[in-house]
Amino acid sequence: MKKRVVQWSPPQLLVVIFVFFSTLGMFLLKLPFATVGGITMLDALFTAVSAMTVTGLIVVDTGSVFTLFGEVVIMCLIQIGGLGIMSFAVLIFMMIGKKIGFRERLLIQQALNQTSVGGVIKLVKYLFVFSFTVEAAAVVLLAVEWVPEYGWGRGLYVSLFHSISAFNNAGFSIWPDSLMGYAGNPTVNIVISSLFIIGGIGFTVLVDLYKTRSFRKLSLHTKIMLWGTLIINTAAMIILFILEFNNPHTLANLSLFDKLQAAYFSAVTPRTAGFNSLDYASMERDSILLTILLMFIGAGSASTGGGIKLTTFVVISLSALAFLKEKREIRLFRRTISEFHIFKALAVSMMSIFLVFTALFILNISEKGTDFLPVLFEVVSAFGTVGLSMGITGSLTEIGKSVIIVVMFIGKLGPLTLAFSLSKPDKEKIRYPKEDILTG
Amino acid sequence: MKKRVVQWSPPQLLVVIFVFFSTLGMFLLKLPFATVGGITMLDALFTAVSAMTVTGLIVVDTGSVFTLFGEVVIMCLIQIGGLGIMSFAVLIFMMIGKKIGFRERLLIQQALNQTSVGGVIKLVKYLFVFSFTVEAAAVVLLAVEWVPEYGWGRGLYVSLFHSISAFNNAGFSIWPDSLMGYAGNPTVNIVISSLFIIGGIGFTVLVDLYKTRSFRKLSLHTKIMLWGTLIINTAAMIILFILEFNNPHTLANLSLFDKLQAAYFSAVTPRTAGFNSLDYASMERDSILLTILLMFIGAGSASTGGGIKLTTFVVISLSALAFLKEKREIRLFRRTISEFHIFKALAVSMMSIFLVFTALFILNISEKGTDFLPVLFEVVSAFGTVGLSMGITGSLTEIGKSVIIVVMFIGKLGPLTLAFSLSKPDKEKIRYPKEDILTG
Numbered sequence: 110m111k112k113r114v115v116q117w118s119p120p121q122l123l124v125v126i127f128v129f130f131s132t133l134g135m136f137l138l139k140l141p142f143a144t145v146g147g148i149t150m151l152d153a154l155f156t157a158v159s160a161m162t163v164t165g166l167i168v169v170d171t172g173s174v175f176t177l178f179g180e181v182v183i184m185c186l187i188q189i190g191g192l193g194i195m196s197f198a199v200l201i202f203m204m205i206g207k208k209i210g211f212r213e214r215l216l217i218q219q220a221l222n223q224t225s226v227g228g229v230i231k232l233v234k235y236l237f238v239f240s241f242t243v244e245a246a247a248v249v250l251l252a253v254e255w256v257p258e259y260g261w262g263r264g265l266y267v268s269l270f271h272s273i274s275a276f277n278n279a280g281f282s283i284w285p286d287s288l289m290g291y292a293g294n295p296t297v298n299i300v301i302s303s304l305f306i307i308g309g310i311g312f313t314v315l316v317d318l319y320k321t322r323s324f325r326k327l328s329l330h331t332k333i334m335l336w337g338t339l340i341i342n343t344a345a346m347i348i349l350f351i352l353e354f355n356n357p358h359t360l361a362n363l364s365l366f367d368k369l370q371a372a373y374f375s376a377v378t379p380r381t382a383g384f385n386s387l388d389y390a391s392m393e394r395d396s397i398l399l400t401i402l403l404m405f406i407g408a409g410s411a412s413t414g415g416g417i418k419l420t421t422f423v424v425i426s427l428s429a430l431a432f433l434k435e436k437r438e439i440r441l442f443r444r445t446i447s448e449f450h451i452f453k454a455l456a457v458s459m460m461s462i463f464l465v466f467t468a469l470f471i472l473n474i475s476e477k478g479t480d481f482l483p484v485l486f487e488v489v490s491a492f493g494t495v496g497l498s499m500g501i502t503g504s505l506t507e508i509g510k511s512v513i514i515v516v517m518f519i520g521k522l523g524p525l526t527l528a529f530s531l532s533k534p535d536k537e538k539i540r541y542p543k544e545d546i547l548t549g
Numbered sequence: 550m551k552k553r554v555v556q557w558s559p560p561q562l563l564v565v566i567f568v569f570f571s572t573l574g575m576f577l578l579k580l581p582f583a584t585v586g587g588i589t590m591l592d593a594l595f596t597a598v599s600a601m602t603v604t605g606l607i608v609v610d611t612g613s614v615f616t617l618f619g620e621v622v623i624m625c626l627i628q629i630g631g632l633g634i635m636s637f638a639v640l641i642f643m644m645i646g647k648k649i650g651f652r653e654r655l656l657i658q659q660a661l662n663q664t665s666v667g668g669v670i671k672l673v674k675y676l677f678v679f680s681f682t683v684e685a686a687a688v689v690l691l692a693v694e695w696v697p698e699y700g701w702g703r704g705l706y707v708s709l710f711h712s713i714s715a716f717n718n719a720g721f722s723i724w725p726d727s728l729m730g731y732a733g734n735p736t737v738n739i740v741i742s743s744l745f746i747i748g749g750i751g752f753t754v755l756v757d758l759y760k761t762r763s764f765r766k767l768s769l770h771t772k773i774m775l776w777g778t779l780i781i782n783t784a785a786m787i788i789l790f791i792l793e794f795n796n797p798h799t800l801a802n803l804s805l806f807d808k809l810q811a812a813y814f815s816a817v818t819p820r821t822a823g824f825n826s827l828d829y830a831s832m833e834r835d836s837i838l839l840t841i842l843l844m845f846i847g848a849g850s851a852s853t854g855g856g857i858k859l860t861t862f863v864v865i866s867l868s869a870l871a872f873l874k875e876k877r878e879i880r881l882f883r884r885t886i887s888e889f890h891i892f893k894a895l896a897v898s899m900m901s902i903f904l905v906f907t908a909l910f911i912l913n914i915s916e917k918g919t920d921f922l923p924v925l926f927e928v929v930s931a932f933g934t935v936g937l938s939m940g941i942t943g944s945l946t947e948i949g950k951s952v953i954i955v956v957m958f959i960g961k962l963g964p965l966t967l968a969f970s971l972s973k974p975d976k977e978k979i980r981y982p983k984e985d986i987l988t989g
């Protein structure tokens with residue numbers, strides 16, 4: 110007789126792992142010695158899901174409400190969530206590796222020698238070693254700043270917490286004003302932003318960069334990510350610098366160097382780090398609009414970041430542009446992007462818009478007293494697992510908090526499971542005749 | 550020696566015609582006897598462009614600010630604008646007719662016998678006769694209601710004005726509260742909404758319906774338009790009915806029958822008639838959100854309506870859905886929609902989002918004192934040439950009014966000229982190798 114074993118597909122396994130650790134986290138954070146003065150079950154769940162999905166939205170102030178034990182629980186959830194997501198992304202990457210271009214296949218094979226269970230374990234091991242190495246290095250750099258300020262014990266702990274939070278794009282900080290106290294501190298700005306940019310660009314890009322020394326030989330995906338990140342971050346920095354230049358609540362009272370630092374940090378953090386060195390509730394409306402767009406776009410595939418992903422945005426924009434130029438193909442760096450990816454980008458974008466719209470629809474009813482823009486900001490921040498807020502998270506209704514929990518969960522796991530299920534081949538057989546229609 | 554004659558392409562001609570009549574309209578409305586107490590040049594231009602692009606956004610109250618002469622100028626601009634757009638759309642339709650499916654080609658040939666200058670003139674003549682017939686019939690029906698109320702002269706004039714305004718989806722009314730005084734009047738509700746639905750569904754659909762008696766034999770375009778209109782209008786009506794049921798400023802104090810009438814009218818008017826029987830400034834936030842979505846979607850191609858067009862929305866949604874179901878083709882009514890149309894729909898949507906975003910960006914700076922949601926509502930209303938407003942049009946700054954003028958202009962002429970230029974064949978030759986990337 111055959112034994113019936115519960116056989117989970119990888120996406121099911123991912124969901125189970127996330128539900129398990131979020132629930133465990135909730136119970137741990139609910140323990141009497143996890144908080145200073147207690148916390149509701151919903152707030153504990155919210156915090157656990159926010160940490161596990163590396164979002165960083167907070168209903169209670171992390172530093173003052175949680176004890177050291179509570180903070181360590183959050184830190185562990187962030188590490189598990191971040192590594193879990195990256196490992197799963199690596200798995201998908203290997204699965205679609207078979208379909209993926211020649212260069213990626215080569216890279217994967219170089220890293221693995223073979224696509225087997227052993228191979229997966231090997232690559233995941235590399236991933237773990239890489240993550241811990243980067244985090245450790247960052248702890249040392251941050252400690253240079255924070256040990257003199259907070260002493261050895263506290264200084265190292267603060268450095269560790271923020272290193273893990275930043276590399277995993279979690280955006281949790283133990284300070285109530287996030288990194289606003291360090292808006293003009295170059296070390297903190299550079300180390301923290303480097304961490305979340307490295308963590309957010311995607312492991313496959315890093316592998317490619319490690320293996321390939323010439324830019325021309327890099328994969329198309331890596332080229333798009335590098336150029337895209339550079340262009341979008343620079344453009345956002347310039348726009349935010351101009352928009353906030355005279356805003357007395359943000360840049361106006363800072364020195365030019367600090368203005369540039371704060372504009373840089375505010376440009377890179379929405380995709381999808383979630384730390385802030387400026388107060389989003391006081392920003393100009395166009396800065397908010399730009400930040401919402403950046404949060405929606407998000408980081409790189411196979412990374413700790415969220416959003417529709419930079420490549421998705423690039424593919425959508427370029428296909429629209431190519432069509433307007435009456436070109437029937439998207440070309441970039443002497444390569445053509447296949448229709449499969451254009452359709453995938455379209456599907457991911459539409460599903461994301463649908464999710465944001467649905468959540469917004471419910472929150473418009475449950476949060477009647479709150480302005481529209483902060484609610485939109487909150488929903489997109491949860492979808493992109495960014496963690497920035499205009500300050501309404503703590504005062505959301507129970508329905509509002511529940512919706513945001515669900516959006517964080519789907520925002521993080523949705524695109525991954527979608528990418529996984531889409532790696533199966535097309536089984537369609539029957540073809541109908543084509544017929545044109547009028548659009549536009 | 551060859552004579553150099555200025556040779557305009559059809560889209561250039563369209564732009565020239567629109568600029569000419571808008572400018573002429575501005576000067577006519579600026580004449581002393583066009584207004585009761587004068588009007589600024591910018592407001593005259595705004596009104597002329599709003600009428601010519603059949604938008605219906607108003608900076609001054611039509612009925613009280615303009616004299617009869619002024620109102621007749623507006624009425625003429627609406628008629629010229631509406632017929633101009635439909636004629637041009639027919640021209641495009643004939644041009645891409647060569648590329649279009651077998652049924653449409655047949656229909657066009659039946660209507661024209663040949664695709665020649667004579668053929669164009671013939672079809673445009675049909676269009677004119679059809680338009681005037683529908684408008685005349687509506688005048689009779691509306692007069693039954695309004696002649697008893699206003700007497701023969703005024704009653705017939707009021708009926709004519711609203712008939713022209715409704716059929717051309719202009720949304721201009723001579724009453725300061727639009728049709729709010731007739732929220733519970735079945736004749737007005739049915740006649741006006743029938744006019745703008747017929748005008749907004751597109752001339753090609755009407756020709757198809759006239760020529761084809763069996764639903765199964767209708768073209769794919771016609772089927773999508775008919776089913777799409779029915780589904781989207783019904784869904785919107787049900788949602789608005791539920792959302793506004795208890796709102797004391799809108800439905801709460803109406804009888805059940807009047808509630809249903811007002812919900813129906815509010816569901817159909819955003820695509821893209823622009824009359825209102827309820828006050829949008831007092832509506833629930835979710836009704837506003839839904840209305841913004843409907844305004845963005847808009848009416849049918851080759852019609853007096855605006856927006857990205859219903860077919861564009863259907864194509865985008867279905868291609869996303871088909872992809873998620875792992876189907877590589879979009880099928881509908883036993884037909885496949887070609888990739889060309891998916892790309893076109895994507896391009897039109899992206900360009901539209903870009904236009905709305907850019908305008909919103911400028912208005913966020915120029916209209917600092919105004920809430921975000923009314924500004925977003927206004928921009929989308931101008932883009933879709935809808936004409937609904939949450940009541941901020943008159944109090945916009947000069948920059949704000951200028952931006953809205955430009956958005957109305959591009960919103961109306963952009964998709965048409967785009968559709969025209971895209972009817973040229975693909976001339977690309979060099980093909981690069983395909984390479985996959987990660988998205989989502």
Ligand SMILES: [K+]
Binds near residue numbers: 164494
């Ligand atoms: K985050």
Ligand SMILES: [K+]
Binds near residue numbers: 604
């Ligand atoms: K209109």
